[in-house]
Amino acid sequence: MILVTQVGRVFLKFLETTGRLSLFLKRAILQGLRPPYYFKQLLRQFLDIGYLSLPVVGLTALFTGMVLALQSYTGFSRFNAEGAIANVVVLSITRELGPVLAGLMVAGRIGAAMAAEIGTMRVTEQVDALTTLSTNPMKYLIAPRIFAGILMLPLLVIVADIVGVFGGYLVSTYRLGFNPATYIKQTTEFLEAQDVYSGLIKAGVFGFIISSMGCYHGYNSKGGAQGVGQATTKAVVSASILILVTNYILTALLFER
Amino acid sequence: MEPKLSVSNLYKSFGEKQVLSNLSIDVMPGESMVIIGGSGTGKSVLIKCILGLITPDSGSIKIDGHELVGQPMAKRQKFLKNIGMVFQGSALFDSLTVWENVAFGLMYEKKMAREQAKEKALTLLATVGLDKRVGELFPSEISGGMKRRVALARAISTEPNLLFFDEPTAGLDPIFCGVINTLIRDCVKKLGATAVTITHDMHSARTVGDEVAMIHDGHIIWKGKASKVDSCKNPYVQQFINGHADGPIKLETTAEEVA
Ligand SMILES: Nc1ncnc2c1ncn2[C@@H]1O[C@H](COP(=O)(O)OP(=O)(O)OP(=O)(O)O)[C@@H](O)[C@H]1O
Numbered sequence: 115m116i117l118v119t120q121v122g123r124v125f126l127k128f129l130e131t132t133g134r135l136s137l138f139l140k141r142a143i144l145q146g147l148r149p150p151y152y153f154k155q156l157l158r159q160f161l162d163i164g165y166l167s168l169p170v171v172g173l174t175a176l177f178t179g180m181v182l183a184l185q186s187y188t189g190f191s192r193f194n195a196e197g198a199i200a201n202v203v204v205l206s207i208t209r210e211l212g213p214v215l216a217g218l219m220v221a222g223r224i225g226a227a228m229a230a231e232i233g234t235m236r237v238t239e240q241v242d243a244l245t246t247l248s249t250n251p252m253k254y255l256i257a258p259r260i261f262a263g264i265l266m267l268p269l270l271v272i273v274a275d276i277v278g279v280f281g282g283y284l285v286s287t288y289r290l291g292f293n294p295a296t297y298i299k300q301t302t303e304f305l306e307a308q309d310v311y312s313g314l315i316k317a318g319v320f321g322f323i324i325s326s327m328g329c330y331h332g333y334n335s336k337g338g339a340q341g342v343g344q345a346t347t348k349a350v351v352s353a354s355i356l357i358l359v360t361n362y363i364l365t366a367l368l369f370e371r
Numbered sequence: 372m373e374p375k376l377s378v379s380n381l382y383k384s385f386g387e388k389q390v391l392s393n394l395s396i397d398v399m400p401g402e403s404m405v406i407i408g409g410s411g412t413g414k415s416v417l418i419k420c421i422l423g424l425i426t427p428d429s430g431s432i433k434i435d436g437h438e439l440v441g442q443p444m445a446k447r448q449k450f451l452k453n454i455g456m457v458f459q460g461s462a463l464f465d466s467l468t469v470w471e472n473v474a475f476g477l478m479y480e481k482k483m484a485r486e487q488a489k490e491k492a493l494t495l496l497a498t499v500g501l502d503k504r505v506g507e508l509f510p511s512e513i514s515g516g517m518k519r520r521v522a523l524a525r526a527i528s529t530e531p532n533l534l535f536f537d538e539p540t541a542g543l544d545p546i547f548c549g550v551i552n553t554l555i556r557d558c559v560k561k562l563g564a565t566a567v568t569i570t571h572d573m574h575s576a577r578t579v580g581d582e583v584a585m586i587h588d589g590h591i592i593w594k595g596k597a598s599k600v601d602s603c604k605n606p607y608v609q610q611f612i613n614g615h616a617d618g619p620i621k622l623e624t625t626a627e628e629v630a
């Protein structure tokens with residue numbers, strides 16, 4: 115009996131949060147689309163999410179591409195399928211690992227920062243102060259972050275794709291003795307446009323998830339430093355889990371024929 | 372004459388705790404109202420209800436005769452343009468420099484050009500006794516008392532006609548208390564604004580206020596001319612202004628009880 119009520123309570127809590135979150139996002143997006151626009155805020159977010167995440171995302175992609183080539187070589191050489199390495203690298207990077215790993219890294223970097231910044235503003239009454247200066251916090255704080263998230267993640271993933279493939283190329287040519295020209299030919303031969311753009315669609319969705327979680331948890335943080343800390347944790351954990359779940363759903367939708 | 376601000380039968384509780392109960396107060400245009408009352412009696416909550424930052428449980432809040440309770444944000448926005456507020460904790464934007472804080476309303480609300488807004492911000496900072504160099508610092512680099520003064524400059528930058536000050540002089544030395552009190556007075560007398568000031572400091576209350584209201588147990592228990600506070604017979608007011616430990620106002624817990 116206790117178990118049933120517990121499950122029921124958790125389920126209700128889940129519904130409640132989903133409802134609140136949808137209302138929050140609806141308000142942020144609808145109000146953000148109407149003037150006045152805060153271009154400076156948007157630009158700052160472009161820099162923060164896009165430009166300043168380049169090193170993290172680049173490094174992650176580089177080593178992922180490298181290890182992919184190395185691992186598939188050990189596996190594939192057992193049945194003389196080394197020719198497929200280039201293919202495995204480019205497909206896994208563009209379709210899955212590029213968007214997912216970039217998403218997870220940015221969730222850690224940006225989702226946490228957003229929750230901490232907005233959360234601190236909330237508990238120190240800066241969000242209230244915005245309102246009394248007749249500036250809508252939804253337009254000034256939330257909307258720029260959400261729009262920047264949606265736009266910047268695909269750009270980051272394009273970079274991740276290129277760097278990741280380059281990582282595979284480095285290992286294959288310098289370490290595994292592949293002919294550079296052949297490797298590049300094998301990379302491009304079977305690659306379809308859909309492989310790349312499906313990854314970019316995923317990236318856009320992940321960007322939305324990261325910003326939404328960061329903003330929502332930050333905006334609703336309570337108490338003091340502890341509340342902000344909790345908001346930060348929640349933002350990163352929920353964004354990461356949502357990214358992994360959504361990735362599965364999107365893969366199923368995008369590649370189902 | 373219609374009151375500038377009219378609060379009637381306001382109720383607000385947080386969970387079990389009833390903070391405001393049946394609170395009513397009117398503030399006339401061009402009047403300076405001072406609200407006094409013990410710590411935790413709901414003074415800040417009252418102001419936040421008026422500003423729409425906290426939703427009251429029931430009751431009515433009118434500005435210039437327009438009902439605010441239950442109105443959507445877009446409607447309130449129109450009134451907020453003419454309201455200035457100094458928060459108890461200053462609430463400066465810590466990602467912006469001091470002058471950008473002061474110029475915030477000028478740039479975003481009044482659409483003033485950056486250079487022009489900066490000039491006006493620096494003038495405002497000068498009136499609260501802060502010089503140009505302070506303008507370039509970030510809020511984390513200035514003292515608590517300086518923050519209060521910056522917050523005040525920010526609140527009056529757009530020349531609103533309804534001003535709220537939540538303990539504007541707390542944490543200031545006596546000289547700057549005087550400066551701030553004069554400034555609030557000037558806003559009311561020279562600009563014709565209506566002001567509501569919360570304070571614990573009876574000296575400020577007497578200099579700043581035309582009217583004084585005392586809040587206790589969630590509602591206004593005494594209201595009258597600032598000049599009459601000292602001679603009033605209300606035991607609550609007497610205890611408060613004289614700072615006696617004995618009297619009708621009881622501390623929620625005392626050391627003896629805990630021990
Ligand atoms: N967001 C909130 N959630 C729960 N309780 C709150 C909240 N805000 C205020 N309270 C409670 O309401 C009561 C009144 O708080 P308020 O901040 O208005 O006091 P105050 O009169 O401004 O006191 P002080 O003079 O110390 O600033 C307090 O008991 C406080 O615990």
Ligand SMILES: [Mg+2]
Pocket residue numbers: 414415416459537
């Ligand atoms: Mg207070």
